[in-house]
Amino acid sequence: MSDPNLEGEDFRKARRARNIAIALGLAVFVILVYAVTIVNLGSDVIHRPL
Amino acid sequence: MAMATAPTSVRAPARWQDFLQLLKPRVMSLVVFTALTGLVCAPEHLNPVLGAVAILCIAVGAGASGALNMWYDADIDAAMRRTRGRPVPAGRVQGADALALGIVLSLLSVMLMGVGVNWFAAGLLAFTILFYAVVYTMWLKRWTAQNIVIGGLAGALPPVIGWAAATGTAPLNAWLLCAIIFMWTPPHFWALSLYTSDDYAKAGVPMMPVVKGARSTRAQILIYSLLLIPVCVAPAFTGLGGVAYLAVSGLGGLVFLLLAWRLFRSHAGEAADPRNDDGLYDVRAGARDARNLFAFSILYLALMFATLLGEHLAGLKPLELFR
Structure with a gap:
């Protein structure tokens, strides 16, 4: 992704900010899947055949 | 090939805002508005959480098609005053990264719409993304003066997707x-x-x-x-x-x-x-x-x-x- 010759403080800061953005995006996606599952299945999540 | 004349070297660090710009936020806001109208006007009411997920999926799908458009049209964007500052022609984001972002967000938005809301709405969303990214961007735009007439279908479909998300139908x-x-x-x-x-x-x-x-x-x-x-x-x-x-x-x-x-x-x-x-x-x-x-x-x-x-x-x- 990044060019080693261009590595510098600005690049490290930008990469860190991008990584945080990806982490937040993934966290939001996980929460959305969880919420959709609960809404669609409701109490059936607990009362399911084992 | 569309990318032939586009810059390939990264001159400045790619910020997360550059990737957000690839999603064309202003277009996304218009898509959200029209899709929400379709969803609200539908005679059946969707659970608010699922409604919010549906609108988010439509917005992300629109953003994904925007990223695919910016990947393919980097040569055109570089030649036009209005678009030469976009992340890919400006060299802040590599074309391959824009392509990857577009593909990943397309898949995630369609899959979440299908699993969480319904597969009819997901199918319409997938069609809209493909129509904009492939039919309009790769074909119509460079080929015919009727490009925005036919290609306009992609921008017109969000209210139908919103309606389909609420009802599973498109009357x-x-x-x-x-x-x-x-x-x-x-x-x-x-x-x-x-x-x-x-x-x-x-x-x-x-x-x-x-x-x-x-x-x-x-x-x-x-x-x-x-x-x-x-x-x-x-x-x-x-x-x-x-x-x-x-x-x-x-x-x-x-x-x-x-x-x-x-x-x-x-x-x-x-x-x-x-x-x-x-x-x-x-x-x-x-x-x-x-x-x-x-x-x-x-x-x-x-x-x-x-x-x-x-x-x-x-x-x-x-x-x-x-x-």
Whole structure:
């Protein structure tokens, strides 16, 4: 992704900010899947055949 | 190949804001607005959480198709003043990264829509992304002056997806919302292109004023405007819009027609005729008429959808004149 010759403080800061953005995006996606599952299945999540 | 002339080296660190810009946030906001109108106008009410997920999926899907567009059109964007600052032509984001972002977000948005809401809406969303990224971007845009007429379908589908998310179906009224945006797109974009067509000509994009000239474009704007107004008023007769909608669409339609007529009678776009050698965005007398129609077209569409949204949120009864 990044060019080693261009590595510098600005690049490290930008990469860190991008990584945080990806982490937040993934966290939001996980929460959305969880919420959709609960809404669609409701109490059936607990009362399911084992 | 589209990427042949695009810069490939990264000159500045790619910030997360650059990747956000790839998603065309302003287009996303318009898509969210029209999709929300479709979802709210649908006769069945979706769980609010699922409704929010559906709108988010449509927004992300629109953003994904924007990223795919910016990947493929980097050469065109680099040649146009309006778009040369975009992340890929400016060298802040590599084309391959824009492509990857577009593919990943397309898959995630369609899958989440299918699993969480329904697969009919997911199918429509997948079709919309493919239509914009492949049919419009890779084919129509560089090939025909009818590019924005046919390609406008991609921008017109979000209210149908919103309606389908709520009901799992797409009846006549959902397609009426689609038809309004579809018929609105040509006069809207051609009015804009009348005073930016030099930019398109230099980039080799066959926009209508570049191919057919300003006079023909003004005539086609008038024809499409005449066809647009009955489509805009139609929801008041099909049980979708109420009295307020009839007033907004009818009176706004008359203003739209008046502006389209004034534009037809003007010399707008002739300064931007590629056979002339005037500067980019040079606006001569008459081009004001093109700007007036362009600006009013945005207001007209926004007012109609906002009125529909307001009527349904307030629980106002539609007219049902022919039902």
